[in-house]
Amino acid sequence: MTIEMHAHSKSGSKCSNISMDSLISKYKELGVDTVCITERDVFPDPEEIQSISQKYQIKIFPGIEWSLEGGHF
Numbered sequence: 001m002t003i004e005m006h007a008h009s010k011s012g013s014k015c016s017n018i019s020m021d022s023l024i025s026k027y028k029e030l031g032v033d034t035v036c037i038t039e040r041d042v043f044p045d046p047e048e049i050q051s052i053s054q055k056y057q058i059k060i061f062p063g064i065e066w067s068l069e070g071g072h073f
């Protein structure tokens, strides 16, 4: 089993320039089983997650990367 634990898409992260659909498509091509979408300071859209998860038959877990004064967690 292969899991990506930290990925951003332009759907919720200004630092990313790839759509969630294209991002998950690439991970699927690479054989990744599960992707954690950790958008910056915003929770990923659950409907977009569900739709793309079904489209590519890949597990997607939503998450948030919080920005703080000293960095991110």
Ligand SMILES: [Zn+2]
Residues within 6 Å of the ligand: 006, 008, 065, 072
């Ligand atoms: Zn990050």
